[in-house]
Amino acid sequence: MNKDIEALIQDFYAHDYILNEELATSIFLLKNLEKPLLLEGNPGVGKTMLAKTLAEHLGTNLIRLQCYEGLDVSTTIYEWNYQKQLLHIKLFEQEKDKKALGNKIFGMDYVLQRPLLQSISADKPVVLLIDEIDRADEEFEAYLLELLSDFQISIPELGTITAKTKPLVILTSNRTRELSDALRRRCLYHWVDFPSKAKEIDIIAKKLPTIDEELATQVVTFIHNLRKSSLHKPPGIAESLDWAKTLLLMNQKNITDEIVHNTIGSVLKHKDDVEFVRNKTVQEFLVPVS
Amino acid sequence: MQAVQKTFRERLIDFTIYCRERQFVLGPQETRDAFAIAEKGYALDRKMFQYSLKAIYCKRKEHFDRFDEMFQRFWSRYYEEKLEQRQKQIQQLKKEKDTATVIFLGTEFKVPKKEVKEQEAKETVGANESIRLRMTDFSKVDVTDKEKLEELAEELFHQMSMRFKRRLENANKGGIDIRNTIRHGIDKGGMMLDLAYKRKRKEKRKVVFILDVSGSMDTYSYYLLRYVMVLKKYFKSLEFFTFSTHLTHVTPMLRANNEAQILKQIGTNVNSWSSGTKIGESLTEFLSVYGSKFLSQKHIVVILSDGLETGSVTVLKEAVRTIRRKCKTLVWLNPLKGMKGFQPIQKGMVNVMPHLDAFESAHNLDSLLKLEKVLMDV
Numbered sequence: 001m002n003k004d005i006e007a008l009i010q011d012f013y014a015h016d017y018i019l020n021e022e023l024a025t026s027i028f029l030l031k032n033l034e035k036p037l038l039l040e041g042n043p044g045v046g047k048t049m050l051a052k053t054l055a056e057h058l059g060t061n062l063i064r065l066q067c068y069e070g071l072d073v074s075t076t077i078y079e080w081n082y083q084k085q086l087l088h089i090k091l092f093e094q095e096k097d098k099k100a101l102g103n104k105i106f107g108m109d110y111v112l113q114r115p116l117l118q119s120i121s122a123d124k125p126v127v128l129l130i131d132e133i134d135r136a137d138e139e140f141e142a143y144l145l146e147l148l149s150d151f152q153i154s155i156p157e158l159g160t161i162t163a164k165t166k167p168l169v170i171l172t173s174n175r176t177r178e179l180s181d182a183l184r185r186r187c188l189y190h191w192v193d194f195p196s197k198a199k200e201i202d203i204i205a206k207k208l209p210t211i212d213e214e215l216a217t218q219v220v221t222f223i224h225n226l227r228k229s230s231l232h233k234p235p236g237i238a239e240s241l242d243w244a245k246t247l248l249l250m251n252q253k254n255i256t257d258e259i260v261h262n263t264i265g266s267v268l269k270h271k272d273d274v275e276f277v278r279n280k281t282v283q284e285f286l287v288p289v290s
Numbered sequence: 291m292q293a294v295q296k297t298f299r300e301r302l303i304d305f306t307i308y309c310r311e312r313q314f315v316l317g318p319q320e321t322r323d324a325f326a327i328a329e330k331g332y333a334l335d336r337k338m339f340q341y342s343l344k345a346i347y348c349k350r351k352e353h354f355d356r357f358d359e360m361f362q363r364f365w366s367r368y369y370e371e372k373l374e375q376r377q378k379q380i381q382q383l384k385k386e387k388d389t390a391t392v393i394f395l396g397t398e399f400k401v402p403k404k405e406v407k408e409q410e411a412k413e414t415v416g417a418n419e420s421i422r423l424r425m426t427d428f429s430k431v432d433v434t435d436k437e438k439l440e441e442l443a444e445e446l447f448h449q450m451s452m453r454f455k456r457r458l459e460n461a462n463k464g465g466i467d468i469r470n471t472i473r474h475g476i477d478k479g480g481m482m483l484d485l486a487y488k489r490k491r492k493e494k495r496k497v498v499f500i501l502d503v504s505g506s507m508d509t510y511s512y513y514l515l516r517y518v519m520v521l522k523k524y525f526k527s528l529e530f531f532t533f534s535t536h537l538t539h540v541t542p543m544l545r546a547n548n549e550a551q552i553l554k555q556i557g558t559n560v561n562s563w564s565s566g567t568k569i570g571e572s573l574t575e576f577l578s579v580y581g582s583k584f585l586s587q588k589h590i591v592v593i594l595s596d597g598l599e600t601g602s603v604t605v606l607k608e609a610v611r612t613i614r615r616k617c618k619t620l621v622w623l624n625p626l627k628g629m630k631g632f633q634p635i636q637k638g639m640v641n642v643m644p645h646l647d648a649f650e651s652a653h654n655l656d657s658l659l660k661l662e663k664v665l666m667d668v
Contacts, residue, residue, distance in 0.1 A: 001338075002338045021337060025338055025341035026341070029346070185315065190354075
């Protein structure tokens with residue numbers, strides 16, 4: 001294995017994130033090619049956590065932009081500080097050169113920086129996480145294109161603002177809708193799948209060092225069998241960890257029908273899924289996974 | 291030295307073309323990025339080279355799933371043939387650090403031998419072949435073409451769905467929202483600096499697809515099913531039913547996250563797959579059970595069937611007439627229409643034709659892609 005990749009995997013491991021070689025290569029390219037990385041995958045597979053860990057690994061700030069429908073320039077890039085502008089106008093009411101006054105109040109001092117502008121104005125490269133981009137509108141994707149390809153933002157009154165330092169951009173998507181080809185073209189891509197059984201046991205052991213190995217194996221086997229079933233919302237790694245933590249708090253050594261009945265709410269978040277599991281025996285979900 | 295480097299570049303360009311021909315959307319930027327990683331010496335490590343190209347060339351999960359196999363197929367012979375030679379060179383390169391990458395790349399990636407090139411050419415789906423596959427009737431696809439058609443269908447359906455989406459998008463801003471503008475102005479001494487806009491109402495298209503999965507439609511129903519699955523991503527109000535001797539509401543099964551799971555669920559739950567055809571009875575069942583919910587003057591109903599009715603033609607005619615009356619537009623897609631000399635003279639079709647707004651073929655990829663226009667026009 002390439003030494004840089006190996007070092008990356010080890011460093012992430014020290015920050016409680018278990019990377020595989022393939023994903024580590026994508027992170028390596030993100031750092032070296034200075035291209036954004038688009039991570040797609042089911043909810044709960046660790047996409048957001050990856051960005052947080054990257055920021056920790058680099059010892060830099062994480063700027064997170066949580067996307068939602070209706071997100072626009074004023075909440076993501078910049079907004080004029082109208083109150084400050086009005087006060088300035090009042091203070092300099094007698095000023096004769098109105099053009100200069102206009103130029104002044106539409107200057108950089110009157111801009112409220114939002115996450116995207118903050119990320120390119122930072123003195124030190126930051127990690128910019130654009131989380132759940134599939135929730136935002138297509139218009140917002142269009143706003144992003146300039147930033148993602150050229151690391152610059154255009155503000156009509158100020159012109160083009162080029163990045164002082166290039167942020168490391170990670171975009172995540174749960175694939176609730178298709179993203180545009182234009183956006184995809186500007187990014188590196190990685191599909192984050194559910195981890196293998198061995199890797200998930202490692203994750204649980206790493207996060208919960210006091211857990212019994214047998215219990216961790218049972219939890220992971222159960223969860224992997226659940227993922228194979230047709231559920232509305234298959235459990236992610238976060239759910240595995242929550243459940244393992246719950247069982248640990250309850251001093252359980254094994255998973256029993258009663259325990260499943262009482263605690264399955266920390267794994268499944270849909271009524272039909274809960275009923276599906278409650279109607280089966282625990283043994284059906286503890287069949288070894290190939 | 292330059293010529294040696296060019297050889298590797300040619301090889302990498304060949305791979306880019308190979309991927310492009312397999313529907314990967316790759317521009318000059320991707321090729322530049324690939325060169326950049328190779329020039330940094332990352333091609334020395336086969337896995338790293340593979341994963342790097344994977345991150346650069348893949349843009350969607352479907353590409354991601356196929357890439358490893360494509361990489362193996364294309365690069366394997368080069369890595370294997372030169373493995374021994376490479377070991378020696380790496381040792382040598384350690385001594386001559388500065389020229390390492392260039393020397394390695396030059397000996398590692400030669401222009402493929404003539405016979406290799408010919409073999410690859412045979413494996414390649416070129417532009418002409420894409421056109422041929424688009425025009426091939428689904429019922430006449432042989433085993434060798436099946437996989438290529440699958441890949442092509444996946445990409446073309448994706449492109450079509452993106453076009454759908456763009457056309458369906460409306461500008462978000464409507465007129466000025468005076469009430470909210472005034473409210474925003476309160477803390478600014480009543481000055482209306484911060485204009486609020488009404489959100490333009492998006493036109494919602496409601497579509498109902500009713501797919502015939504009887505035995506006579508066997509060769510078509512799989513592709514038609516895939517087609518509807520793609521459309522489901524972009525029509526939020528899309529309802530999907532299958533029928534043969536009775537009707538099944540499939541929409542709830544489309545909720546699963548991945549395509550394979552959806553197909554598996556449909557395969558498990560649609561019991562009447564490949565059985566007889568009772569179009570009239572199935573449409574009557576649709577009307578009585580789901581009609582009040584999924585039929586209105588906003589609904590477009592699309593029936594995908596060959597019209598070979600084995601039940602009562604009167605029942606079929608009455609059901610189609612009622613559906614037409616209750617919906618905005620009724621479209622019938624018949625795979626047989628693509629056959630040379632086809633006339634809708636079967637009893638079933640003759641009786642329903644007067645009630646249809648559109649009657650189109652759906653026998654190959656090309657005809658399915660043309661439906662885009664039909665659906666947008668209605």
